Amino acid sequence: xxxxxxxxxxxxxxxxxxxxxxxxxxxxxxxxxxxxxxxxxxxxxxxxxxxxxxxxxxxxxxxxxxxxxxxxxxxxxxxxxxxxxxxxxxxxxxxxxxxxxxxxxxxxxxxxxxxxxxxxxxxxxxxxxxxxxxxxxxxxxxxxxxxxxxxxxxxxxxxxxxxxxxxxxxxxxxxxxxxxxxxxxxxxxxxxxxxxxxxxxxxxxxxxxxxxxx
Ligand SMILES: Cc1cc2nc3c(=O)[nH]c(=O)nc-3n(C[C@H](O)[C@H](O)[C@H](O)COP(=O)(O)O)c2cc1C
Numbered sequence: 001x002x003x004x005x006x007x008x009x010x011x012x013x014x015x016x017x018x019x020x021x022x023x024x025x026x027x028x029x030x031x032x033x034x035x036x037x038x039x040x041x042x043x044x045x046x047x048x049x050x051x052x053x054x055x056x057x058x059x060x061x062x063x064x065x066x067x068x069x070x071x072x073x074x075x076x077x078x079x080x081x082x083x084x085x086x087x088x089x090x091x092x093x094x095x096x097x098x099x100x101x102x103x104x105x106x107x108x109x110x111x112x113x114x115x116x117x118x119x120x121x122x123x124x125x126x127x128x129x130x131x132x133x134x135x136x137x138x139x140x141x142x143x144x145x146x147x148x149x150x151x152x153x154x155x156x157x158x159x160x161x162x163x164x165x166x167x168x169x170x171x172x173x174x175x176x177x178x179x180x181x182x183x184x185x186x187x188x189x190x191x192x193x194x195x196x197x198x199x200x201x202x203x204x205x206x207x208x209x210x211x212x213x214x
Contacts, residue, residue, distance in 0.1 A: 024203040026149065029158025030125045032194030036067065037129040041155050045131065045193075048151035049144035060136040061144045064179045067129050074123055076175050078113050080168035081106035081123075106164075123164060127194040132165075134185040141188030148191060158196030165190035 046063050054060060066073055085106035088099060109122050124130065131148065135141030145161070152159045169175045169187040181187065 021203075022150070022153070025200070026153050027200045027204070028160040029194075029196045029198065030160055031197040032125060032127045032158065033197050034126075035128065035195050037157060037193055037195070041157060042129060042131065042193075044155060045148045045151045045157075045191075048147040049133070052140075052144040052147045054140040054143075055137055058136065058140065060185070061141050062134045062182060062185060064132040064134070064181075065129065066132065066179075069178070070124060070128075070130060071117070073130070073175070073178060074121070075113075075117075076172070076178060077123060077165055077168040078106075078110045080172045080175060081164060082110035084167065085110075123162070124192050125160075127192045129193045130162075130165075131191045131193060132169075132179055132187060133189045133191070134179070134181050135188050136184050136186075138186065138188050141186075145189040145191065152191070152193055156195070157193055158198075159191050159193045162190040162192050 042065055046065075049061060049063070052061075085103035088096060088103040089107075092100060105122070112120055112122075118126070133141045133145050133148070135144070149159055149161075166187050166189065169179070169190075176187075179187070
């Protein structure tokens with residue numbers, strides 16, 4: 001019960017336009033300062049996830065924070081992507097043709113990594129921290145991740161979601177063991193986090209919303 005807070009209007013409300021602007025202003029960050037992320041900030045990001053709703057109140061979302069182990073995880077991930085890329089290139093179909101460029105990129109990333117492990121990091125972009133979200137329900141994990149992203153930005157940090165990592169982790173025992181993924185859970189997102197080295201001065205245009213009003 002120590003988690004439970006009494007309602008207080010000032011502390012518990014946010015102006016709709018401020019919220020919308022905050023969401024509009026969020027951008028993917030791939031350039032990071034060479035500076036660690038404080039443990040308290042990571043804990044606060046996870047706190048935003050912990051209070052996110054889950055289907056049937058399952059509270060089935062777990063987190064692996066990787067800082068010290070990034071190099072080891074990067075090696076496992078690039079090895080996995082290389083294997084997936086090779087398989088894709090050897091089994092191209094008209095349906096998978098659109099992914100050919102990713103397969104080629106993954107092979108190139110692996111070659112570059114072997115030449116110089118710290119140069120041109122197109123996987124984690126030399127970020128100091130990762131939070132990998134696993135869950136029984138993908139929807140629960142994704143909802144939690146979205147709130148984590150908002151908190152990351154509110155704390156002055158930057159992040160991007162690594163779909164490459166999620167792909168590499170699928171059915172990869174070495175990566176799943178490294179992360180300590182529990183039985184029945186799957187890797188939903190990988191948040192790559194650090195202090196941003198870039199500052200955006202405007203929002204981006206987006207496609208119109210595809211809405212049906214009935
Ligand atoms: C599910 C998901 C997976 C993504 N995977 C990657 C990735 O592996 N590498 C990367 O550099 N960016 C990745 N991104 C970032 C997107 O490319 C980015 O969000 C998109 O281009 C829009 O840019 P913005 O976030 O700045 O608005 C991913 C984003 C999402 C939502």
